Amino acid sequence: MKKIVIFGVGLIGGSVALAFKKAAGINVAPQIVGVGRTSKSLQTALELGVIDTAATDIVLALKDADMVLIAAPVAQTTAILQSIKPHLSHNTVITDAGSTKSDVLACAKEILGEQFTQFVGGHPIAGAEKSGASAALADLFIGKNVVLTPCPETSTQALASVAKFWQTCGANVSEMSAEMHDSIFAAVSHLPHLLAFALVDDIASRPNATQLFGFAASGFRDFTRIAGSHPEMWRDISLANKNALLNELTAYQEELSMLKKLIENADAHGLQSLFERASTARNAWETAKP
Numbered sequence: 001m002k003k004i005v006i007f008g009v010g011l012i013g014g015s016v017a018l019a020f021k022k023a024a025g026i027n028v029a030p031q032i033v034g035v036g037r038t039s040k041s042l043q044t045a046l047e048l049g050v051i052d053t054a055a056t057d058i059v060l061a062l063k064d065a066d067m068v069l070i071a072a073p074v075a076q077t078t079a080i081l082q083s084i085k086p087h088l089s090h091n092t093v094i095t096d097a098g099s100t101k102s103d104v105l106a107c108a109k110e111i112l113g114e115q116f117t118q119f120v121g122g123h124p125i126a127g128a129e130k131s132g133a134s135a136a137l138a139d140l141f142i143g144k145n146v147v148l149t150p151c152p153e154t155s156t157q158a159l160a161s162v163a164k165f166w167q168t169c170g171a172n173v174s175e176m177s178a179e180m181h182d183s184i185f186a187a188v189s190h191l192p193h194l195l196a197f198a199l200v201d202d203i204a205s206r207p208n209a210t211q212l213f214g215f216a217a218s219g220f221r222d223f224t225r226i227a228g229s230h231p232e233m234w235r236d237i238s239l240a241n242k243n244a245l246l247n248e249l250t251a252y253q254e255e256l257s258m259l260k261k262l263i264e265n266a267d268a269h270g271l272q273s274l275f276e277r278a279s280t281a282r283n284a285w286e287t288a289k290p
Helices: 011-024 039-047 058-062 074-087 102-118 156-168 178-204 209-215 218-228 231-240 242-264 268-288
Strands: 003-007 031-035 067-070 093-096 119-124 145-149 172-175
Touching (some): 011 031, 011 156, 031 039, 031 058, 058 074, 067 074, 067 156, 074 093, 093 102, 102 119, 102 178, 119 156, 119 178, 145 156, 145 178, 156 172, 178 218, 178 231, 178 242, 231 242, 242 268
Parallel strands (some): 003 031, 003 067, 067 093, 093 119
Antiparallel strands (some): 119 145
8 A cells, every 4th residue: 555544543543653663574565545623633643743734635645545544533433434425446445444434335325336245344452541643552452452343345455455554554454343343342441440440430529539549559550541531532432332232231230239239238248159150251351352
């Protein structure tokens, strides 16, 4: 690829740009064009060497573009697709890095029409609680999973191009349906973030919040680390994956109700059994993961 246009040059988009620059080595890296909502964020990305050009003209930005990556919050996807649709070449591949996929694919299909064949939904399973171009890392995706969600209409060439795109960043690429993706990540990603946000919000709203935070230690820090994540992004994810997330919240509330009943009944055996099951499952997962 000779030219990549990235909408949103924050943690994910910026890390993609740096990964391509690093992968190029002594060869010529593709031109990285950044598009963003604010000139300040683009200027930061330019000063840090994350992008080569900050675009204000969509037509010029998309000229001769091999790939467009939408790495902005998912709620911005519609507006971005609408802005680029009239100026896309039939050879330009479009992909995204959103944490929800069913809504993104439906949006892309409606807006792109015949060019939907060139769109490949994607989700890099990598990130941090920090955001912005200054948080970008060239090694962010090395050894991490990236899920692609192709549709029956998806061009095999476009799919192969996006897979290669993420492999160049060092990621392991897999494929699944958008529906399966949203169900899985509602349970193992979206729900944990909501729980962390809720706990911190609860503690912070209490009259003795300062005292509580003063005595919070490593357990609280580890559990709530992700509550420092980008609020706008997680607002969009929560609403975009509403149905799957509501199912997970209901299941978790049932688990909490069971736990509450065990404590109310002073059921030591039941508590220990639950804790042992969870501990065994957690340790097995930790041992098995790459």
